[in-house]
Amino acid sequence: MTLLRIENLTASYGVSQALFGVDLEMAQGEVTALMGRNGMGKSTTVKAICRMIRSEGVLTLDGQDLHTLPSHKVARKGVGLVPEGRRCFADLTVRENLIAAARSGDWTLRRVTELLPRLGERQGQRAASLSGGEQQMLAIGRALMTNPRLLILDEATEGLAPIVRQEIWAALRRLKQETNVAILLIDKSLKELAAVSDRAVILERGRTVWSGAMGALTHDITGKYLGV
Amino acid sequence: MRLDERYINGLMIAGLLALPLWALVADQPFTITLMTRAVILALAAVGLNIVLGIGGMVSFGHAAFFGIGGYAMGILAYHAQTYTALDLGAFTTEGTKFMPVIWLVAMITSGLAASFIGLLSLRTSGVYFIMITLAFGQMFFYFAISWAQYGGEDGLSIYVRNDFPGLNTLMPIQFYGICFALLCLVLALFARLQASPFGLALNATRQAAVRVETVGLNPMRLKLLAFVLSGAITGLAGALFADLNRFVSPTMFSWQLSGELIVLIVIGGVGRLMGPVIGACVYVALEHFLGEITDFWHVYLGVILLCIVLFGRGGLIGLLTGKEGAHV
Numbered sequence: 001m002t003l004l005r006i007e008n009l010t011a012s013y014g015v016s017q018a019l020f021g022v023d024l025e026m027a028q029g030e031v032t033a034l035m036g037r038n039g040m041g042k043s044t045t046v047k048a049i050c051r052m053i054r055s056e057g058v059l060t061l062d063g064q065d066l067h068t069l070p071s072h073k074v075a076r077k078g079v080g081l082v083p084e085g086r087r088c089f090a091d092l093t094v095r096e097n098l099i100a101a102a103r104s105g106d107w108t109l110r111r112v113t114e115l116l117p118r119l120g121e122r123q124g125q126r127a128a129s130l131s132g133g134e135q136q137m138l139a140i141g142r143a144l145m146t147n148p149r150l151l152i153l154d155e156a157t158e159g160l161a162p163i164v165r166q167e168i169w170a171a172l173r174r175l176k177q178e179t180n181v182a183i184l185l186i187d188k189s190l191k192e193l194a195a196v197s198d199r200a201v202i203l204e205r206g207r208t209v210w211s212g213a214m215g216a217l218t219h220d221i222t223g224k225y226l227g228v
Numbered sequence: 229m230r231l232d233e234r235y236i237n238g239l240m241i242a243g244l245l246a247l248p249l250w251a252l253v254a255d256q257p258f259t260i261t262l263m264t265r266a267v268i269l270a271l272a273a274v275g276l277n278i279v280l281g282i283g284g285m286v287s288f289g290h291a292a293f294f295g296i297g298g299y300a301m302g303i304l305a306y307h308a309q310t311y312t313a314l315d316l317g318a319f320t321t322e323g324t325k326f327m328p329v330i331w332l333v334a335m336i337t338s339g340l341a342a343s344f345i346g347l348l349s350l351r352t353s354g355v356y357f358i359m360i361t362l363a364f365g366q367m368f369f370y371f372a373i374s375w376a377q378y379g380g381e382d383g384l385s386i387y388v389r390n391d392f393p394g395l396n397t398l399m400p401i402q403f404y405g406i407c408f409a410l411l412c413l414v415l416a417l418f419a420r421l422q423a424s425p426f427g428l429a430l431n432a433t434r435q436a437a438v439r440v441e442t443v444g445l446n447p448m449r450l451k452l453l454a455f456v457l458s459g460a461i462t463g464l465a466g467a468l469f470a471d472l473n474r475f476v477s478p479t480m481f482s483w484q485l486s487g488e489l490i491v492l493i494v495i496g497g498v499g500r501l502m503g504p505v506i507g508a509c510v511y512v513a514l515e516h517f518l519g520e521i522t523d524f525w526h527v528y529l530g531v532i533l534l535c536i537v538l539f540g541r542g543g544l545i546g547l548l549t550g551k552e553g554a555h556v
């Protein structure tokens with residue numbers, strides 16, 4: 001059954017239009033890679049889903065129109081966001097960051113620290129004093145604490161050391177195997193995206209230009225739209 | 229030497245217990261009255277510390293709630309002492325001299341005022357929030373000046389202090405005990421609130437409201453709840469302050485008082501549990517001891533405040549603990 005449905009989505013920053021017709025469908029438990037070169041509308045699509053910018057077109061979660069909801073209610077409906085650039089609550093400790101976001105459900109402090117052990121080791125440490133990788137894990141943990149049905153990760157491994165990136169990818173693989181959370185991924189690493197994603201959607205100049213199973217993504221397509 | 233904040237907090241509570249007892253034994257009732265004043269101002273500042281320290285909202289209009297609490301006490305006690313009915317439009321009622329009822333009315337009325345002011349002012353932030361809260365405070369100030377029924381500019385005198393079951397509230401030490409017990413209750417509430425999911429979310433809102441929304445929290449609702457709670461506590465302090473002086477006047481609404489409450493918090497340490505308490509004790513001590521030497525004691529207070537802002541951003545507690553931030 002379709003969880004997230006986007007059809008002909010348009011969005012603008014003031015007078016500057018950024019999305020011209022994005023189409024995307026996700027089922028519960030499915031991992032989808034949202035791909036495209038820089039500036040093609042990936043992060044804007046995420047912002048539109050989370051109602052952080054105004055948009056038009058079809059945007060539903062479990063059949064409910066998200067356009068009628070403010071940002072915090074979209075999150076309450078089950079959309080968890082790991083924003084670009086980590087953005088933890090710097091003055092709070094790791095534990096407090098997680099508790100502040102907690103909502104009732106399967107994801108508890110214990111389960112999150114089990115998935116991301118580094119967070120467990122640094123529970124009493126202030127978020128501002130964590131390394132970039134640890135902050136990223138905290139951002140993922142914080143999003144999971146909201147008990148999302150759809151988890152969105154916007155450039156979650158950007159600028160991180162290879163060993164930390166591997167940890168994050170391993171956590172995402174575990175998430176896919178052990179839970180029914182749908183995951184929308186934006187990342188530059190095609191190799192890692194291909195390994196974990198079921199489907200791919202490619203954006204070009206604010207439009208969906210290709211979508212299909214990850215296995216159907218050929219070199220011709222990636223060469224044409226992603227330049228790799 | 230760096231001190232643990234918990235020891236400082238413990239020492240403060242011990243001092244607030246021991247000093248009045250010493251004053252009682254040494255027959256120094258004025259010292260007890262001074263300490264009562266400090267404790268009441270601390271109570272008001274703890275209320276403000278919820279919005280300022282945890283929520284990062286610089287309210288320059290908290291004197292409005294302090295004044296509302298004061299006038300709630302003054303009006304109820306006035307009607308009780310004059311045996312006249314209190315006309316509330318739809319119905320009339322009697323006044324009361326019973327402290328718990330007065331506190332409840334003070335907290336409800338100031339909480340209601342805070343919800344109204346908060347709904348309008350919390351849509352703004354930064355300097356606009358400061359200005360709009362200041363404007364509301366001044367509105368109440370000028371309203372009280374023109375409220376001839378309750379003394380207008382001259383204020384309202386209450387002849388006898390209000391009653392508390394089982395206590396002689398006219399005895400300074402017993403009234404101090406009431407104020408101290410209420411301060412301890414509110415401090416316990418503050419500590420619990422700060423560590424609760426609500427307090428953490430409020431703290432997170434101070435840091436980044438947009439990010440808070442992405443985890444399903446409504447920043448406006450969080451801030452409004454904090455503002456109402458803060459207003460109600462400050463209103464309670466206002467009722468006690470009016471009871472201490474047995475007098476209410478429009479000065480309780482003045483913007484200077486709003487500023488003083490902020491100063492108390494900055495002196496002690498913004499967002500710290502005992503910051504307002506230390507700030508209030510230092511403030512009252514300076515007011516008394518320096519005030520005896522010179523009429524210009526505010527100049528020295530200004531210098532101290534300047535030094536704290538420049539060299540010790542965590543307030544006096546920050547200086548003693550070596551930690552700038554309120555977060556341990």
